[in-house]
Amino acid sequence: MSGVSDSGITVSKLLQKGNQGLGTFVRMDGELLLLDGAVYQLQAEGKIRVADQDDEIPYAAATHFRSQRTVTVKLDTKDSIDAVLEEFNDHASNLFMSYRIEGVFQRLKCRTVKGQEYDGQPLSELGKKQFVAEYHDVEGTIVGFRSPVAWQGFFVAGEHMHFIDQERKIGGHVLELQAREVNVGIATVNNVHIELPTSDKFNSVVMSTDDAGLKSVEG
Known part of the structure; x- marks a missing residue:
């Protein structure tokens, strides 16, 4: 949110952290989706590329995903996912869920950001020029995390999810969704490891939790 995104870990290092995840790339150039050992860059205008092993990632969340339960459900809205997760474990509000x-x-509304136009440009400003597309009757996969409210800033509190279609041609950060029947695999996460940057730029920037800005760009 503070715009510090000009360096990070490599794709090859991220792949050591898990088989499923999401994030962004250097200078916030598009959305990142990690799925089954492959890292995809979901770029503006709906384009997708497989990331190179040495591409750098300033922010990502990843997990070694293993579903504890899979259910078949109808999702009327993005908020419907909360009800599905609560039914799985109604005592996990202070834990992470993947x-x-x-x-x-049936319907998906996705966004991708086009990348910083100048050094240090904050995400809240980038969000005003984000590329938004709506898709209908599209088959694919959503990777998501639900994070506790207390972790806002480190993560996106509540739901954060990225989509990629089956043919790996379209995708993005999910803003809205609707589905008549989909399979949802769920796992609770209570072991969290955090690695922070050590660059001078990261340590010198004044950071605060931009709650309003985060909600406006993450949906």
Whole structure:
């Protein structure tokens, strides 16, 4: 959110952290989706590329995903996912949850950011020029995390999810969704490891939790 995104870990290092995840790339050039050992860059205008092993990542969350339960559900809205997660574990509001949604989505609204136009440009400003696309009756996969409210800033409190279609041609950060019948694999996460940057730029910037800005760009 503070715009410090000009360096990070490599894709090859991220792949050591898990088999499923999301994030962004250097200078916030598009959305990142990690799925089954492959890292995809979901770029503006709906384009997708497989990331190179030495591409750098300033922010990502990843997990070694193994579903503890898979359910088949109808999702009327993005908020419907909360009800599914609560039914799985209604005592996990202060824990992280990871999930994978697979199937045909009746409607999806996704965004991708085009990358910083100048050094230090904050995400809240980038969000005003984000590319937004709506897809209908598209088959694919959503990778998501639900993070506790107390972790806002380190993560996106609540739901944070990225989509990629089955043919790996379209995708992005999910703003809205609707599905008649999809499979949702769910796992609770209570072991969290955090690695912070050590650059001078990261340590010199004044950081605060931009709650309003985060909500406006992450949906």
